[in-house]
Amino acid sequence: MLNENVFAYRSFNPELETVKAFAGFGVDWVCIYPSNTLNSLGMPYSVYEPTWLGLDHYDFEPLDRQIQELRAANPRVQIICMIDLNSPPWFERRCGADDTFYRLGKIASLPQWREATRNYLQAFLRHTEANYADSIRAYMLSCGGTCEWQERSFGDESRSRRAAFRTWAQDQGMPDPVDIPSASIREHISHDLLRDPQVDAAALAYWRFCHWQIGDTILYFAHAAREIIARRAELGLFYGYTLEYGPHRLVSEGHLDYERVFASPDIDFSVAPGSYRHRQMGGTSPFLVPVGTLKQRGKAFIQELDMRTHTSKRPAPWYKAAFDCWHNEVETVAGLQREFSFCLTEDVSFWWFDMWGGFYETASARAALAQMKQIWNTAQTQKHASAAQIALIVDPDSALYLDQNDRRIDAFNSGLAHALHHTGAPHRAFSWGDLPDLDLAPFRLVIFPYLFVMDAARRRLLEEKVLRDNRTVLWLYRPGVVCDGTYDEAGMQRLTGVSVDQPGITTCAMGAWTSVVSVDPKLTPCELRNVARQAGVHIYSDTDEPLYASHRYVALHTATGGDRRIALPRTCAAVTELFSGRVVGRNVNVIDDTLATPGTALYDLD
Known part of the structure; x- marks a missing residue:
């Protein structure tokens, strides 16, 4: 592979x-x-x-x-x-x-x-x-x-798990914890959906x-x-x-x-x-x-x-x-x-x-x-290039702060992934640890669904890699509130320009970049599409349907069928629907086609 x-x-x-x-x-x-x-x-x-x-x-x-x-x-x-x-x-x-x-x-x-x-x-x-x-x-x-x-x-x-935890903790420079935290301590949440870095330190x-x-x-x-x-x-x-x-x-x-x-x-x-x-x-x-x-x-x-x-x-x-x-x-x-x-x-x-x-x-x-x-x-004989202009970046360290017993956290991962696939533009997912070596030049919109943990080194990395080049950053819920080892809601405003109590989706000009914050992590495809369009992301389709695209191919799936329009990022000499073999356009930057009910169309962009 x-x-x-x-x-x-x-x-x-x-x-x-x-x-x-x-x-x-x-x-x-x-x-x-x-x-x-x-x-x-x-x-x-x-x-x-x-x-x-x-x-x-x-x-x-x-x-x-x-x-x-x-x-x-x-x-x-x-x-x-x-x-x-x-x-x-x-x-x-x-x-x-x-x-x-x-x-x-x-x-x-x-x-x-x-x-x-x-x-x-x-x-x-x-x-x-x-x-x-x-x-x-x-x-x-x-x-x-x-x-x-x-x-x-x-x-x-278990006895072996407890022994391993004690060894691990001391290897990390922590005091010997002696025992594993009880279930009530492990599940304790201090701030709505979030653990506190001090109060819940043992659980974390x-x-x-x-x-x-x-x-x-x-x-x-x-x-x-x-x-x-x-x-x-x-x-x-x-x-x-x-x-x-x-x-x-x-x-x-x-x-x-x-x-x-x-x-x-x-x-x-x-x-x-x-x-x-x-x-x-x-x-x-x-x-x-x-x-x-x-x-x-x-x-x-x-x-x-x-x-x-x-x-x-x-x-x-x-x-x-x-x-x-x-x-x-x-x-x-x-x-x-x-x-x-x-x-x-x-x-x-x-x-x-x-x-x-x-x-x-x-x-x-x-x-x-x-x-x-x-x-x-x-x-497989052709060169592949991603067409994604949206980067989704998850942070495993911040994920530990979330209350997994609250069903609202579905919006941060699976809920967001499904909404993104219905926005009409492709995206690619990365992890926080990728940032130092990640080329962000192709991405007009960067989404941080849960970036709660922040310190000077993390802020410096964001400024060097992300918060620049007229890029838009979409933050969900309470970014930056776990600041330098304490829970500080003011840290969110310092990072994003938006306060914790600001309702709805808020846009804030930050000079060389634009900050967009949704305190409610549950976003619709339409809301994501609007943020992406304002960020300069190419939108292929305005329907809330699964859209997949690379430099060479674009695909659309529908349950209801009917006439569809797909806007292409460039003029193509020929566009062929591969499952039917139909040439649907020549020298075009728009695909107008009629899809079956249900149907999937896969277009080759020559």
Whole structure:
């Protein structure tokens, strides 16, 4: 993935006939998951038997069978192999340990678990490297909730976690905390949605440790993997879901150490599903991860496309999560085209996740996928350039101050991401740690959804990189109020020119830049579009519909269909709608087209 984007397939089941069908239109990359544990439904992830049977006791025959059957279905197969690091049920019983699937933080620092899991990981890799190095191109380290490094114990303590926290705190120059803060202290909020840096210092330190602990565990196993595979294969994981997590998740699930994890030379790529909200027609599936952060570090990203089609099989009759979004063949094709167009314009890899089978079994779905693969092949021969003039910059340190028990915080991440995708202009997400090396020249609007923490060094960086060049900065809620280690609402006005009690959306001229503040973090696509237009951002579409664009392509998705107009940033010699093959204009800077109901149009800008 570092040297090429991939168009891939994945399923929990073998689905060998579908593997053959995908191979028929050139899809050779396949992700597999030889698992030892049960999923969140209490069912085995894999139909193949477990390979980790006891302490230093492994049987890799089921793994051999899985790979050999896959290679028989497609001899050209290029495998992305997930490795299950979750503790098998027998480990919990024999070792008296917690379950990593739901309580990863309670066991992540336990030396016995780390050693046993490291031994399994390295035995697994020695076996696959000796036998299947010609087929396996990448590995993924999988652990925690739904095998995505999600920590779901809400900070509950264990002896090993307490010991690790005490060591970590003293390594940071803090006094020995002796114990883990109680739940009431961990959840205490002092200022509406925010913690106080002094009153809530113990909670902030502990939550910071919890994210470090998951990051440290990831990097521990990544280093162990590199001892076996060196640089022959790429190494990735599911991690960094900061753009999605909100209520009951943002502060406690362990994904806020992503800057350090993504910077590690041992990690090559990250994977995440598209957002599970608003997948219906007219909706969209934003990235959960700040993809700009990965690209800044020379790392790759894979979008997991697990949108349920109208033919998707359920794992059980009673299971309904994320089903019933696409109700017929027309919606399925329009939805597949939407997800493909997003990945194409954003220049990322993806896999079609045929979870329990049946997702892509109709002739129309497979014909659409085959056509997309041909479009994809052509696109990979072309130079890609982002068209984003909006930069979204999140701050993992400030995120720790938010009250994850208040549903309003949804507006800072997932709510904002979905609104941005309906503004009619593309954007790219980064993290605060990217700023020193980030080229902001293309961006007319920079959005800080939660930049509460401020000090002299941070202010200096903002002035050097952001607050200049006639750029507009949009701040949400109470930026800058955690100022030099104290909670000071006057810090917001010093930073933005706007006071905490100013209602609505306020614009303030700041000389070389413009400050726009919305104390209410919940913004509509129309409000965001107005701010972007005033900042000088090119607006492609004025409809509240998903719009994706790069320098070469622009795509629009609609639930209602009808006549649409897309304004282009330049005159194009020819504009071709790729799914229909229609030339819709020559020497034009505007696209006037009629879209189906529902429909997705993808335009090539020549």
